[in-house]
Amino acid sequence: MDPHTVCASACRHVDPDTKCENALLNKYDEYRSLYLSYLERCNEHDFDGMASFYTPTIKINDLPMNPKAVAAQFAPVTAAFPDWHWEARSIAIDGELIAVHFEVTGTHLGSFRGISATGRRVRIKQFTFYRLEDGKIAEVWDHADMDKALRQIEASEGSAPT
Template sequence: MTRRDDYLSLYNSYLGHCNEHDFAGMTTFYAPIIQINGVPTDAGAVTAQFAPLVTAFPDWHWKVRHLLVDGDDIVVHFTVTGTHRGTFRGQEATGRQVSVTEFTLYKVKDGKFAEVWDLLDTDAIIQQIG
């Protein structure tokens, strides 16, 4: 297997945990201290940020549109979908479905995600739940 194959396998396994909303499983893919958009963050705090999102959108799902491995970088372009069933940023549940774009770059070091740069169109979510 090549490094590319290893990283594809690593990422696909991680994505499975994400889409199952398995926060404990997700945490195992992170370095103990991981850079999130340039800010050093404890691995447990990273997954904690997903809890309110999944509470608001219990069927939150990431679908890969494009995935690129370049050296120690994994770059992913997603379509993210969910149904607004709980409070999100002060907005009570509307039952509306959302679909937004997300781009994420992961830097792998020693088999773990050491850095993540993420861009999610949160404004589009707010507009769609309206």
């Protein structure tokens, strides 16, 4: 979405000649840049770097956690799929909220949920909402289609993964 559209809709109550639009554009750019930096750490599997983007207590799907515990949740996935990669297909920013639609890919080269490495590639969708607080990620609501990833690695030889 064009940031000017975001600002125009967010500033309906304000005279267009005020500084509201510039302030919102700056905040939009700031949050987008912050998020893309975070996504780089994710794709590098840099858990300490990821944790530095979180508030001291962060809620993941409404469960309070500390930053190190949140980042550690990625370890089993990246151990099983060393090339696990999130590609942001769409990013929407509304105030302190960031919504992202991802395409996620990886190659199954380690044990995952009891399934030994198959060498199969997986491709799934993920949708995540983030709420920022003082420039840090304070809350995350996430849904990744891990059932689809399991179906893809369990697919028999010669069958098309679903």
